[in-house]
Amino acid sequence: MKRDKIYFASDFHLGSPNLEKSHEREKNIVSWLDHIKDDAKSIYLVGDIFDFWFEYSKVVPKGFTRLLGKLAQLCDDGINLNLVVGNHDMWVNDYFQKEIGLKVFTKQVIINENDNKILISHGDGLGKGNISFKVIKKIFKSPLCRWLFERVHPNLGVSIAHLWSNSSRKKSKKIKNNNHDNLIDYCKKLQKTNPIDFYVFGHLHSPESINIDETTKYINTGDWINHNSYAVFYNGNIEIKKWS
Numbered sequence: 001m002k003r004d005k006i007y008f009a010s011d012f013h014l015g016s017p018n019l020e021k022s023h024e025r026e027k028n029i030v031s032w033l034d035h036i037k038d039d040a041k042s043i044y045l046v047g048d049i050f051d052f053w054f055e056y057s058k059v060v061p062k063g064f065t066r067l068l069g070k071l072a073q074l075c076d077d078g079i080n081l082n083l084v085v086g087n088h089d090m091w092v093n094d095y096f097q098k099e100i101g102l103k104v105f106t107k108q109v110i111i112n113e114n115d116n117k118i119l120i121s122h123g124d125g126l127g128k129g130n131i132s133f134k135v136i137k138k139i140f141k142s143p144l145c146r147w148l149f150e151r152v153h154p155n156l157g158v159s160i161a162h163l164w165s166n167s168s169r170k171k172s173k174k175i176k177n178n179n180h181d182n183l184i185d186y187c188k189k190l191q192k193t194n195p196i197d198f199y200v201f202g203h204l205h206s207p208e209s210i211n212i213d214e215t216t217k218y219i220n221t222g223d224w225i226n227h228n229s230y231a232v233f234y235n236g237n238i239e240i241k242k243w244s
Helices: 019-036 065-076 095-100 131-141 143-150 154-177 180-191
Strands: 005-009 040-045 080-084 103-105 109-113 116-120 198-201 208-211 217-220 229-234 237-242
Touching (some): 005 019, 019 040, 019 065, 065 095, 095 103, 180 198, 180 208, 208 237
Parallel strands (some): 005 040, 080 103, 198 217
Antiparallel strands (some): 005 229, 109 116, 208 217
């Protein structure tokens, strides 16, 4: 089988709401990766793969070895595997590159495939509004904040992070599900100076495919908590699909 498809998926949030649910979700994700591995040229994980991820200098969070092992296998098989970090896994370092072999992008990335220009970003903090989130994100991404958190014992630090994550998700759920307009406005503004054929985002946990204009499409990959949704680029088009 020819490897000529590009897959996009986001918002696995492994670690939430508990280990039992996360393990069930993880096995489902691994079965999907097994299904697509024969025709996948590239796979882009578009952020929030883990509900929380922090790499200490000598320690990485435990758990989810099924997914990490499968990703390593895909890289070893020659699939171009990429992570575009989200707001829940922004504190990556070099573990994924050195141990697994995938590429990590801390900012949005633009790729060219078959004369199609595709912008890929988790989507958090883009567009107008949500000022408080943008301020908090800037603080969290600062070297000082990262340095201070690293001084907290992992048992306490990771526990606090998961409590914060679950609390913030409950508060923002309604906002996220109705926030596609902000990202679409962001796309329309960018089109004026840097035309793109496809915009691929995650973050909002709601799969969508919307035409920006006659030649441009907005794609949101949704999530694997409620939708098991992903996007696939093939024959010059990107479609939303669901795994069951």
